Amino acid sequence: MAEAFEWVAARLERETELGRLEARGTVRLALKQAGLEARSVSAWQMQVVLRRVLPEELRRRGVADAGRLCEQLAAGLPAGEPDGEEERPATPESIFRRLGG
Amino acid sequence: MDPIRAAGVVSFVAVSFLVGLRLLGLARRRGEMPELAVGLALLLGGGLGYLLMFASARLGEDPGVRGALTSLGALCLNLGAICLWYFTWRVFRPDRAWAGILVAVAAAAAMSSYLHEALTTGFAFRQFRGFWYWSGFGARSLCYGWAAFESLNYYVLMRRRMRHGLADPLLANRFLLWALAAAGAFLIFLVIFVNLLGASGGNPTAGVFDNDAALLISALGLVASLALWLAFFPPPAWRRRFRPGALASAGRGARG
Numbered sequence: 001m002a003e004a005f006e007w008v009a010a011r012l013e014r015e016t017e018l019g020r021l022e023a024r025g026t027v028r029l030a031l032k033q034a035g036l037e038a039r040s041v042s043a044w045q046m047q048v049v050l051r052r053v054l055p056e057e058l059r060r061r062g063v064a065d066a067g068r069l070c071e072q073l074a075a076g077l078p079a080g081e082p083d084g085e086e087e088r089p090a091t092p093e094s095i096f097r098r099l100g101g
Numbered sequence: 102m103d104p105i106r107a108a109g110v111v112s113f114v115a116v117s118f119l120v121g122l123r124l125l126g127l128a129r130r131r132g133e134m135p136e137l138a139v140g141l142a143l144l145l146g147g148g149l150g151y152l153l154m155f156a157s158a159r160l161g162e163d164p165g166v167r168g169a170l171t172s173l174g175a176l177c178l179n180l181g182a183i184c185l186w187y188f189t190w191r192v193f194r195p196d197r198a199w200a201g202i203l204v205a206v207a208a209a210a211a212m213s214s215y216l217h218e219a220l221t222t223g224f225a226f227r228q229f230r231g232f233w234y235w236s237g238f239g240a241r242s243l244c245y246g247w248a249a250f251e252s253l254n255y256y257v258l259m260r261r262r263m264r265h266g267l268a269d270p271l272l273a274n275r276f277l278l279w280a281l282a283a284a285g286a287f288l289i290f291l292v293i294f295v296n297l298l299g300a301s302g303g304n305p306t307a308g309v310f311d312n313d314a315a316l317l318i319s320a321l322g323l324v325a326s327l328a329l330w331l332a333f334f335p336p337p338a339w340r341r342r343f344r345p346g347a348l349a350s351a352g353r354g355a356r357g
Binding site: 033034035036039045048049052053089090092093095096097098099100 | 127131133135136139192193195196255257258259260261262264266267268269271272275276279332333335
């Protein structure tokens with residue numbers, strides 16, 4: 001799994017009453033809604049998911065003040081470059097970007 | 102074959118040739134395998150392979166020349182298909198064992214079919230039937246079906262990312278175009294398959310050169326070549342359609 005996924009899932013487990021499986025499942029669902037995968041999500045992508053998708057998922061599970069929590073996690077997430085794919089394994093996106101010249 | 106029926110096939114061969122060469126140029130500069138694999142797939146499969154098969158059917162009056170052209174064309178088509186299987190695996194399913202096994206099976210089917218024909222008829226005449234023919238046909242056709250499926254699947258993911266500003270719209274469109282190009286090529290094989298099933302056993306012009314199917318194949322070839330061109334040689338006007346401003350104004354237009 002990607003570092004960003006593990007980091008957010010672990011913090012959610014610690015900061016909320018969600019269990020390990022529920023926390024990881026909730027993050028996975030939020031990622032899926034945004035077209036991302038737990039094994040390849042970057043820090044930058046995770047920050048967007050934290051601000052735009054995950055708050056609603058947490059509210060549905062009864063997590064209080066989900067927006068503020070997600071904003072804290074987004075701010076605390078070790079920052080990544082918006083296009084820092086060079087250091088990560090090649091993805092279909094990075095390969096097709098190259099193919100376009 | 103009249104010009105209208107030939108247009109799609111000719112354009113598909115020409116565009117495959119040009120895009121294949123361009124991607125091989127990228128592969129040489131960057132030393133990356135996906136560029137090499139897809140470049141070879143297009144150059145050998147879509148470009149040289151069909152060109153040689155077309156030449157063997159139209160120009161090879163001498164059985165020896167025809168056999169040599171057909172043998173070389175079939176070799177290119179099979180190698181091109183193997184490259185496409187490899188490309189789809191390494192790009193979309195690099196960590197899936199089943200995908201690697203699938204590619205190995207397909208490669209074995211393509212090459213054993215080729216070797217069987219080389220050792221039995223020597224490509225002096227084609228036999229569009231039997232286990233060895235159909236296993237090779239399956240390997241050469243399904244590579245396009247798989248490429249279309251995986252690319253379309255990824256396009257759906259990219260559309261979700263776009264909603265959150267996580268994907269470049271032009272890049273997302275490239276997945277759609279590649280899926281369309283591969284689907285067009287796959288459907289050409291499907292038309293040939295149906296055509297072969299209905300053809301009499303010894304009909305040497307059955308398949309791509311049968312006039313009944315040629316018009317449909319031509320239309321599919323045109324769609325595939327256009328999609329291929331736009332995917333890898335997007336002209337400035339096409340690129341402009343996907344700039345943020347253009348998308349925003351298109352969205353406002355749709356809402357208004």
